[in-house]
Amino acid sequence: MNITEYVKKDFDASLYYGWMSIKGGYTIANANEAVYRYVGNNSARSIMHIIHPDDVEEFKAALEKLDDEPQHMFLRILCFDKEYRVMYTVVSYNGRIVDGFRSFDMELCEVMRSFERLDHNAGLVKKYRSIMSYSENYYFDYDCLTGEFTLFNYVNGMYNNIIKKKPLEELEKETVARTDLDEMKLAQFKLFCESLKKNINNIDLELDGAVFDMDDRNLRFYGGFVIDNKRQSLISGVVSAYDKKDGRQSTEKYYMSSAAIDKATGVYNKRAIEEIAKLSLLENKDRVYIAIFDIDDFKLFNDTYGHMMGDKIIEGLAKISKDVVANRGYVGRFGGDEFVIVTDKVKTEEEFIYVLKTIRKNLDWRFREQFGEAKLTVSIGIAMSPKDGTMYEELFEKADKSLYLAKEKGKNRFIIYDERSERIHTGDSHKSGFRLSDDQYQIANTLLDMLLVIKKDQSKIESVLANMVKDYDVDYAFIYDMREGFPIYVNEDLVVRPPRLTSEILSEVESLGDKNGFFTTNRLANIQDNYPNMYKFFDGIGSNGFVFQKMKKRLFIIGFNQKLRKWSNYDKGLLSVFSRAIDDILG
Structure with a gap:
């Protein structure tokens, strides 16, 4: 393979080394942070669609030989920026069978950047050897x-x-x-x-x-x-x-002593991680993150599978967290299944999100065989200085509040603290579905009032949709004619009306909805491979996720661009009833 064209490209993103485990459907079951960062929203797609089309057959042929030995090859792998990079790839079975699929691992190393990195690292080695000589x-x-x-x-x-x-x-x-x-x-x-x-x-x-x-x-x-x-x-x-x-006159801090280590997990104990947090806040005025996390329903796992398994889970979470955080910060254990991460070396909120996502994914993958459907998850609360305060105590309190909120909103997520509660940022950038308020009675009555306005005067339907977009922090609300595919109502403040739904899109709508005609996705990439026409439609209007309810004559759609959501059963039921009621009013 001649790779000159890839060498000449000036890429902003690179993957020097990464690994991923593949499950059924050839999707990513688990990976290190570098891979998740590299593929971005493509992480939900089949790797057959991430590998360059011209390399897929060679890859499939290599899979046929895995029983003989690990396979080595060059593959072009799609990056989040929609460009391909040439990867030296090693594929091997990992000994796990997941839902009847024989899982395998892929190790990736970007060819063009490896020489640059080797030269750079050689310079670093020389520098640090000189420093260590003193x-x-x-x-x-x-x-x-x-x-x-x-x-x-x-x-x-x-x-x-x-x-x-x-x-x-x-x-x-x-x-x-x-x-x-x-x-x-x-x-x-x-x-x-x-x-x-x-x-x-x-x-x-x-x-x-x-x-x-x-x-x-x-x-x-x-x-x-x-x-x-x-x-x-x-x-x-x-x-x-x-x-x-x-x-010897010891001037060492407590966290530098052997007493600072939690013997059961190998991470810092409560006293040590608190000392580290306070020192970090004193020494770094720009940005310090504090994350508090624990295992969802840990007592249930402990009672069901025994205390020995409970200890293994805690040890596993500690090791995963320590490995992922690496030299960017510190991991401590407060006690039980509660852990803390302190870091002043993570440059952006997005980078920290990838760290947390990798910890969550790695934990699930490590214990999936033991628990099957009983998925092992964590909830995380995060605060950051100086935005949320400059003292350890106030940051810890806010991170703890965010952890509590993560539990309240359904667990298995992280929440980044924001004193304006209506704008709290939740795990994987997810907001809480259809609502900003947790008062279900208030939400139901607000939507009922909207329905009454429409029933009284159907000409106000686009005004009502505009209020829904504003009040519930979504980006648009459409009602389409299912027979012709034309948008018949949109939120009135929309600058450009959405395009017509083609017959191909309408056909995909029919097959995608559940038995009640309802469907939701918070990540558009999830439908890219199997529903390409719908993907192109929503991608074309800048949508990152959407919800639809299909009726006999009409299709009700609400969407969001950069505000990913997690939709509870209550949210889904509420939207389904609301859209069906509108359909009934319109006749």
Whole structure:
């Protein structure tokens, strides 16, 4: 494949590395944040429509060979900006069967940008090696797969081995056999080796330097897992050395101590994450996010599947959150299933939304086989400084209120705090369906008043539709003639009337609605592949989601452009009754 045309393009978005798991219908079941960001609204589509049409047959042929070995190929993958990038792709079975479909993984790496990234990273390595040369610290690695231990430092920007990749078992035997070390020094070293072999995260241990032939020094080892893209295979850290005669004057913060780690999950405990949040707010005046989240109906899962499974869920959520947040922030556990994220390194609200979306998707995917239809979900409340305050206590209170609201509005969502409650921003940018008020009695009576106005004077129907658009924060309301496809009523403040519905669109309407003629989607991409004519129609009028109710003679549509919604059964029933009543009034 000649990829010169793709090399020449100046893309704004790239995918240096990503992975995704594929389920039935060839849709994305789970992915890392980089993939979700790259594909954007295409994440709901079949990958057969995301892969360039000219590459699909080659991809299908590769799937036929997966039983033999993982398949390697170059594929052009569609980005959210509607441009294709050339990806080096590795496809392999992941051992899971979901709803009868043999799931497989795809690892993606953008070819054109890889060389640029390698060159850039080489420069960074050189820079940080020079910086580390000025430090008196040492560094260590332990490879969990090979069992090899390395102790090193940097001198004049060059890597310098103190202990060069030696099997830990061998090092331990040699050290224990030494006659110049007393029992205390050997006990410290054995504890250190045991911690590494058991792959314990968040190591914080002090050893006598004599163990490593540094008789005049004490060594303190700080370390933990270094996360790669697919697994935790390396424990790495810093070794702080100080002269025995000087002693050690500790100025470390609590969160830097071993006591700051929640032993059950490996994330920070309540005291530590609160300290981190307060320090972040002091040091960063531009933007700090605080997110509080917990598992929906956790007690039910705990009671149904047992406390051991409950512990696994909590451990799983902690690990997923820590992996996804990575070096952009901190994850802490308040207790039970309640966790907190603090970050001052996320640049935009959109980026933070992708972080949260990835955590939610990864949690569901990890436990789907155990729970089947009982989907594991989380609710999240978010506050941001300085918009919502500059003190930890006030930000925590507002994030907590948002979490409570997320639970009230149906769970399985996040809510970003806004003091103007009618404009609270909810999970995946979803607002709460058809209503801004939670008073169902008030909503029903308001719509009843609208119906009475129409019944009294049908000429005011477009005025009523305009009020509905305004009062319920949607973007348009249309009533179409189902026989001819013409819009017969629209909200009166609409500048340009919508186009006619073609026979192809009307045919898709017939097949898309449920048995009562009702349909809703909050993401237009969901219908792109199977209902292309409807997709083109709504995309053409700038709609991101819509709801319709089909009657015998008419079609009632309301839509929203950038205000994604979650529609409760109450919302759906209300809209269905309202539209049917209008149809009855019009005769």
